[in-house]
Amino acid sequence: MLQVTSQPSGGSAGSGSSTTPSQKTQPSGPKVRKSVSSRIHEAVKAIALCHNVTPVYESLGAVNGETESAEADQDFSDDNRTYQASSPDEVALVRWTESVGLTLVNRDLTSLQLKTPSGQILSFLILQIFPFTSESKRMGIIVRDESTGEITFYMKGADVAMASIVQYNDWLEEECGNMAREGLRTLVVAKKCLSEEQYQDFENRYNQAKLSIHDRALKVAAVVESLEREMELLCLTGVEDQLQADVRPTLELLRNAGIKIWMLTGDKLETATCIAKSSHLVSRNQDIHVFKPVSNRGEAHLELNAFRRKHDCALVISGDSLEVCLRYYEHELVELACQCPAVVCCRCSPTQKAQIVCLLQQHTDNRTCAIGDGGNDVSMIQAADCGIGIEGKEGKQASLAADFSITQFKHIGRLLMVHGRNSYKRSAALGQFVMHRGMIISTMQAVFSSVFFFASVPLYQGFLMVGYATIYTMFPVFSLVLDQDVKPEMALLYPELYKDLTKGRSLSFKTFLIWVLISIYQGGILMYGALVLFESEFVHVVAISFTALILTELLMVALTVRTWHWLMVVAEFFSLGCYLASLAFLNEYFDLSFITTWPFLWKVSAITLVSCLPLYIIKYLKRKFSPPSYSKLSS
Numbered sequence: 001m002l003q004v005t006s007q008p009s010g011g012s013a014g015s016g017s018s019t020t021p022s023q024k025t026q027p028s029g030p031k032v033r034k035s036v037s038s039r040i041h042e043a044v045k046a047i048a049l050c051h052n053v054t055p056v057y058e059s060l061g062a063v064n065g066e067t068e069s070a071e072a073d074q075d076f077s078d079d080n081r082t083y084q085a086s087s088p089d090e091v092a093l094v095r096w097t098e099s100v101g102l103t104l105v106n107r108d109l110t111s112l113q114l115k116t117p118s119g120q121i122l123s124f125l126i127l128q129i130f131p132f133t134s135e136s137k138r139m140g141i142i143v144r145d146e147s148t149g150e151i152t153f154y155m156k157g158a159d160v161a162m163a164s165i166v167q168y169n170d171w172l173e174e175e176c177g178n179m180a181r182e183g184l185r186t187l188v189v190a191k192k193c194l195s196e197e198q199y200q201d202f203e204n205r206y207n208q209a210k211l212s213i214h215d216r217a218l219k220v221a222a223v224v225e226s227l228e229r230e231m232e233l234l235c236l237t238g239v240e241d242q243l244q245a246d247v248r249p250t251l252e253l254l255r256n257a258g259i260k261i262w263m264l265t266g267d268k269l270e271t272a273t274c275i276a277k278s279s280h281l282v283s284r285n286q287d288i289h290v291f292k293p294v295s296n297r298g299e300a301h302l303e304l305n306a307f308r309r310k311h312d313c314a315l316v317i318s319g320d321s322l323e324v325c326l327r328y329y330e331h332e333l334v335e336l337a338c339q340c341p342a343v344v345c346c347r348c349s350p351t352q353k354a355q356i357v358c359l360l361q362q363h364t365d366n367r368t369c370a371i372g373d374g375g376n377d378v379s380m381i382q383a384a385d386c387g388i389g390i391e392g393k394e395g396k397q398a399s400l401a402a403d404f405s406i407t408q409f410k411h412i413g414r415l416l417m418v419h420g421r422n423s424y425k426r427s428a429a430l431g432q433f434v435m436h437r438g439m440i441i442s443t444m445q446a447v448f449s450s451v452f453f454f455a456s457v458p459l460y461q462g463f464l465m466v467g468y469a470t471i472y473t474m475f476p477v478f479s480l481v482l483d484q485d486v487k488p489e490m491a492l493l494y495p496e497l498y499k500d501l502t503k504g505r506s507l508s509f510k511t512f513l514i515w516v517l518i519s520i521y522q523g524g525i526l527m528y529g530a531l532v533l534f535e536s537e538f539v540h541v542v543a544i545s546f547t548a549l550i551l552t553e554l555l556m557v558a559l560t561v562r563t564w565h566w567l568m569v570v571a572e573f574f575s576l577g578c579y580l581a582s583l584a585f586l587n588e589y590f591d592l593s594f595i596t597t598w599p600f601l602w603k604v605s606a607i608t609l610v611s612c613l614p615l616y617i618i619k620y621l622k623r624k625f626s627p628p629s630y631s632k633l634s635s
């Protein structure tokens with residue numbers, strides 16, 4: 001939620017001599033007061049005009065086709081009006097002007113209408129509009145008052161962008177800092193009255209620049225800049241950017257899960273610091289190192305050294321200083337920053353946000369996840385290994401560009417701790433199992449061939465191969481994606497479980513080698529067992545080894561599963577059922593009279609037991625003597 005908490009304060013601070021009003025004689029009193037009130041009036045009007053907000057009316061009369069006539073009558077009822085804009089700050093400001101009496105009632109491409117408390121409609125023609133960009137950090141609009149014909153250029157933007165544009169004053173920087181330290185997002189509003197000739201001259205140059213073939217953007221910017229000089233400072237606005245629900249516990253959770261959090265924002269340094277504190281990204285008693293603004297190599301070197309001397313200290317750095325440091329001391333800065341408990345980068349442009357993400361990927365082995373809610377976060381979301389977009393007040397741009405889209409920041413906890421964790425563990429288990437399934441049958445073929453002097457005789461032919469890869473083993477193996485080692489509530493309660501994953505123990509060279517060894521052992525046992533135990537006919541070898549192979553696969557799945565899901569049980573029995581049923585049709589490969597005898601049964605059982613039992617025993621011993629962390633929780 002956004003809320004305008006502070007209001008234009010140009011009045012008192014602007015009239016610097018107001019501290020000693022009584023020294024002057026009485027007559028000047030009313031004059032000053034009048035100018036203050038008109039100044040406030042001007043400021044409110046500027047806020048109500050300089051934005052990109054469109055009021056939208058729930059069309060009550062639409063059913064009767066009366067909308068157009070209603071608009072023609074200028075009947076803008078207050079009840080069903082909502083404001084639409086890409087920036088929630090602007091909506092908050094327009095709501096505020098409504099609350100003090102000046103209501104934005106209508107807007108289209110070329111005009112704007114405001115309603116005064118007395119019900120009078122003020123109409124303005126939009127002559128030009130210069131939209132907000134993250135680079136320029138400001139927006140402007142030129143309007144003509146239809147009743148008086150006055151042309152005014154209004155502009156609002158970040159203090160850094162506006163400071164050099166507005167006329168000299170002694171309060172802007174200080175007031176701005178004060179507001180920002182309270183965590184408010186500040187905007188500076190200014191205006192400039194233009195005469196008809198001035199405007200015509202500007203328009204001609206502007207249109208010419210827009211038509212130029214080379215360097216159009218530069219020329220257009222230069223023409224607009226020519227207008228942005230010596231503007232009259234009207235007021236400073238502060239909008240509170242309230243945190244979403246449960247941001248603090250979520251950040252805490254992520255930190256406990258071993259995730260390092262960096263905050264990249266376009267906001268002012270003071271605002272960003274305040275928000276970092278209020279969200280507990282930086283704890284109250286933690287030291288904060290504010291990186292002083294640097295502009296050259298020497299300064300950057302000094303500042304980096306000053307920072308190096310501090311330990312366990314959060315870093316706050318502005319985009320400009322960051323850029324200078326990265327130019328000369330890229331590696332050092334990343335290394336130092338990675339050791340910090342928290343990093344806040346303020347006044348970052350969208351490209352800088354993406355650049356920081358790429359830097360982390362280049363300089364560390366860590367994975368990056370970028371979370372954002374606005375259009376200015378899109379590039380970093382796309383640069384990160386995993387992009388998460390929050391769909392909300394700033395529109396859908398971030399969420400459309402992201403890999404995952406959520407509606408609330410707090411959902412990140414569950415997304416990572418539960419779904420992320422499960423998905424990693426399951427992919428690891430599934431990947432290794434699929435590998436095991438192929439490897440075991442290859443080992444059997446290899447053993448078989450080598451025993452028979454490398455004759456090129458396939459062990460299993462035709463449907464046996466197809467069946468093995470599909471209906472006989474597919475369902476249990478893939479049902480492993482339903483496996484879960486701890487309950488979701490547990491995973492959320494103990495973020496340390498997630499931290500465990502970062503060691504990458506579920507899928508590493510070690511686990512891969514273990515599975516290779518298991519495959520070789522089991523393939524070997526199955527084949528040698530069948531060869532040792534077979535009697536007169538070769539077809540029996542195929543029948544015994546193949547049946548034992550299918551049983552081994554099913555048992556291995558059962559051995560791997562940590563929590564049984566009913567679908568897993570179904571998958572196991574379904575596969576077994578399919579195999580038993582298909583035996584009736586497999587007389588091409590099997591001797592059906594043999595597989596219904598006792599010798600067949602005990603041989604298959606014996607071989608399966610030898611291939612699986614040792615693994616069960618090892619697993620049991622391992623659980624007993626060095627249980628994994630999750631098993632301590634589930635007991």
Ligand SMILES: Nc1ncnc2c1ncn2[C@@H]1O[C@H](COP(=O)(O)OP(=O)(O)OP(=O)(O)O)[C@@H](O)[C@H]1O
Nearest residue numbers: 087132134137138139156157158265266267374376
């Ligand atoms: N609609 C606007 N009109 C004029 N100035 C704006 C507008 N929106 C933002 N600004 C100014 O431009 C600055 C940069 O805006 P930007 O959108 O890049 O980042 P942000 O919204 O402040 O932060 P975040 O990265 O957290 O979304 C803001 O801090 C603000 O001072």
Ligand SMILES: [Mg+2]
Nearest residue numbers: 266374376394
């Ligand atoms: Mg923003």
